[in-house]
Ligand SMILES: Nc1ncnc2c1ncn2[C@@H]1O[C@H](COP(=O)(O)OP(=O)(O)O)[C@@H](O)[C@H]1O
């Protein structure tokens with residue numbers, strides 16, 4: 001163990017010592033300065049992730065999923081980006097109040113990220129073994145030899161066949177699925193408390209997608225990490241997520257345990273997303289698509305941002321912003337973990 005690790009052990013309480021949520025994003029607002037004015041990418045996002053829990057964040061492209069993740073990770077483009085409001089509480093500490101030096105210590109070690117495109121995240125001129133080993137050399141002070149052994153061990157863990165023989169290969173010598181496994185290995189290397197996977201399987205073939213997603217879910221359970229799984233594809237999260245937050249125009253519009261969301265969506269946007277999933281039993285039929293496009297973020301519609309596209313919109317939807325309202329059962333009892341930002345959530349959940 002290096003000196004750095006010993007210092008960490010004294011200064012930082014382990015996840016076990018802390019009994020609040022692992023991560024709590026509170027009222028986060030992020031905007032980007034553009035020629036057309038402020039693009040309001042994130043407009044009051046709240047979510048929590050516990051240790052060992054998987055939160056899927058879902059929404060069409062441009063809904064603010066990645067920007068929220070970049071704010072948590074501390075890699076937001078600033079400028080043009082600006083966090084105008086909010087808190088990001090990680091193990092009881094507001095990350096937004098830390099110095100860049102302190103945040104750097106958390107990045108990779110406590111919170112790690114997996115991106116969609118492994119090829120652009122990995123260095124093309126360095127072997128994967130070198131890049132994996134670097135995690136252990138730099139952060140844990142291991143020798144070259146020990147770091148290489150660790151790299152092979154990690155490649156084994158993510159089920160790369162013949163890891164020892166392939167440790168000196170370069171990124172382009174691996175298939176897309178294998179490269180994504182290497183990204184997962186890099187993210188897991190320092191056993192972080194939280195992993196943010198931003199569209200980790202979007203660039204892969206459908207069959208490979210499922211394998212990589214299963215692997216990620218398996219390792220997440222084994223390591224008892226919190227996982228934020230960002231995707232625009234409702235089809236890939238059903239088996240791996242505990243709960244889902246649906247985002248639209250920088251807001252969470254519905255929140256629910258995963259099975260409740262599939263069974264009884266309480267927001268017309270979620271309903272639209274569910275209806276757009278291709279189903280085997282409806283082969284040949286034309287696929288439903290939500291009409292229109294997400295709004296320009298410099299000119300978000302007044303009232304409910306979804307109103308121009310919503311088949312259920314009424315007058316009130318064009319004037320009043322619907323708050324994220326707890327969803328209750330017919331007898332009035334609150335349904336645990338459920339909320340919807342629709343004026344007509346009752347009609348939606350029942351219809
Ligand atoms: N670096 C940037 N510069 C300017 N605007 C940005 C930048 N990154 C994101 N945005 C704005 O934030 C919006 C939301 O982006 P993002 O969070 O990446 O969406 P997604 O839900 O697809 O991950 C984008 O549509 C864009 O308007």
Ligand code: SF4
Pocket residue numbers: 267268269304305306307308310311312313314317322341342343344345
């Ligand atoms: S508030 Fe109105 S416009 Fe928005 S989702 Fe509900 S019904 Fe549709």
Ligand SMILES: [Mg+2]
Pocket residue numbers: 065066067198
């Ligand atoms: Mg994104």
